[in-house]
Amino acid sequence: MSVGSLNFEADHLSPNETPRCQTNHFTTLARIFVAELLGTAALCFTGTIYPLSASSTVSSPAVVAMTFIWVTWVFGPISGAQINPSVTIMLCFTRRLSIIHTVIYLAAQFLGAPLGTWVAIWLTPESMKNGTMGMTTRALGVTVGQAIGLEVIATAMLVMVIMSLCDEFRDEQWSRGHIALFPINFGPIMGLFATILGPLTGASMNPARSLGPALVNGNLTDIWIYFIGPLTGALIGTLLFEMVLTNGASIARLRAWFTNLHFDRLRNYKIGNQLK
Numbered sequence: 001m002s003v004g005s006l007n008f009e010a011d012h013l014s015p016n017e018t019p020r021c022q023t024n025h026f027t028t029l030a031r032i033f034v035a036e037l038l039g040t041a042a043l044c045f046t047g048t049i050y051p052l053s054a055s056s057t058v059s060s061p062a063v064v065a066m067t068f069i070w071v072t073w074v075f076g077p078i079s080g081a082q083i084n085p086s087v088t089i090m091l092c093f094t095r096r097l098s099i100i101h102t103v104i105y106l107a108a109q110f111l112g113a114p115l116g117t118w119v120a121i122w123l124t125p126e127s128m129k130n131g132t133m134g135m136t137t138r139a140l141g142v143t144v145g146q147a148i149g150l151e152v153i154a155t156a157m158l159v160m161v162i163m164s165l166c167d168e169f170r171d172e173q174w175s176r177g178h179i180a181l182f183p184i185n186f187g188p189i190m191g192l193f194a195t196i197l198g199p200l201t202g203a204s205m206n207p208a209r210s211l212g213p214a215l216v217n218g219n220l221t222d223i224w225i226y227f228i229g230p231l232t233g234a235l236i237g238t239l240l241f242e243m244v245l246t247n248g249a250s251i252a253r254l255r256a257w258f259t260n261l262h263f264d265r266l267r268n269y270k271i272g273n274q275l276k
Contacts, residue, residue: 041116048134065191113212134213136202151229156237
């Protein structure tokens with residue numbers, strides 16, 4: 001993956017390029033679909049199975065961190081291991097993913113989540129099953145507003161991590177030079193969010209992660225919270241980073257982003273030059 005352009009398959013098809021009716025483009029999209037399907041399934045599988053291991057000496061946040069490390073390391077070079085519709089939609093919003101890519105990602109994520117949950121429940125002994133396996137739920141006493149607020153803040157922080165990774169204007173030592181360390185860095189960040197939000201909201205930050213188990217369990221209680229919260233937080237985090245925090249932020253860039261069909265992320269709109 002190269003910084004800014006998200007070229008997971010640079011020789012075949014750039015993620016912000018509209019695919020053509022070619023065998024290599026179809027192959028690339030198919031690999032992306034399978035990677036996102038399996039990655040999201042793995043996330044929901046571990047989230048469903050682990051709580052059954054009551055005697056485990058490994059904490060839940062550690063399991064979350066290790067799952068993300070595994071998923072990002074295995075699937076990162078193929079699809080970027082987004083495994084989260086909030087992230088995918090924001091990458092499309094910032095012109096890093098084409099519409100067709102976005103549809104492929106979202107379809108894989110929303111299919112992978114119930115698949116992983118279903119496999120986990122299928123492999124669970126009947127005596128250990130319940131009606132909320134793998135679900136993200138509000139803790140007793142946590143109001144709807146509090147749950148949404150927590151999910152908004154956590155998802156905004158998460159998306160800013162992603163945006164900083166993709167930032168075309170970051171110095172080399174903060175981007176390309178350390179890309180292989182991203183799984184190791186990203187896993188503990190997710191573990192941190194799981195530690196803070198887990199006991200309160202289930203630490204979703206991911207509509208697919210919440211919808212998949214809810215569908216398999218036939219329990220859609222509060223599911224809208226886990227769409228509104230993460231998607232709102234993702235939008236806030238994206239706008240904050242793109243409009244304020246990135247070194248390329250400018251009025252000219254903002255105007256081009258929202259009005260120019262041929263907006264170029266590699267162009268420095270402050271001075272009108274193309275980044276090398």
